[in-house]
Amino acid sequence: MTDCIFCKIINGELPSTNVYNDGQVTAFRDINPAAPTHILIVPKKHIDSVNELSVEDEPLIGHLFLIAKQLAAQEGIAEPGYRLVINTGAESGQTVNHVHLHLLGGRQMRALG
Numbered sequence: 881m882t883d884c885i886f887c888k889i890i891n892g893e894l895p896s897t898n899v900y901n902d903g904q905v906t907a908f909r910d911i912n913p914a915a916p917t918h919i920l921i922v923p924k925k926h927i928d929s930v931n932e933l934s935v936e937d938e939p940l941i942g943h944l945f946l947i948a949k950q951l952a953a954q955e956g957i958a959e960p961g962y963r964l965v966i967n968t969g970a971e972s973g974q975t976v977n978h979v980h981l982h983l984l985g986g987r988q989m990r991a992l993g
């Protein structure tokens with residue numbers, strides 16, 4: 881996907897503050913952080929949104945969550961806690977059409993629900 885910002889970051893065409901990288905996933909700090917820790921955990925495979933996930937992506941999505949857990953510990957926010965968010969579709973606020981998991985923490989956040 882040549883016009884995708886996150887694919888460009890993954891390919892090294894755009895700069896980012898990288899905090900994690902492996903064969904399947906990369907993670908970098910959000911350019912416009914909504915919390916003291918705001919990391920985006922992104923599969924290297926381009927998938928537009930959760931709506932486009934298929935059964936073959938199941939291990940990849942599990943992997944995203946384990947990396948989120950690891951990064952939360954690294955950032956010192958495993959306790960007291962953090963939020964994991966995946967926006968899906970325009971109404972949710974999704975602005976980049978490449979699946980990504982937001983890791984947010986470092987101050988108290990309003991509870992959802």
Ligand code: 5GP
Pocket residue numbers: 885894896897908909910911912913920966967973974975976977
């Ligand atoms: P969404 O709203 O799609 O769930 O989240 C997209 C996120 O990507 C936003 O929080 C936005 O600040 C972040 N973002 C957009 N462009 C860039 C960029 O070029 N670099 C980085 N590091 N983050 C970006």
Ligand code: ZN
Pocket residue numbers: 881884885886887888925926927977978
């Ligand atoms: Zn992409």
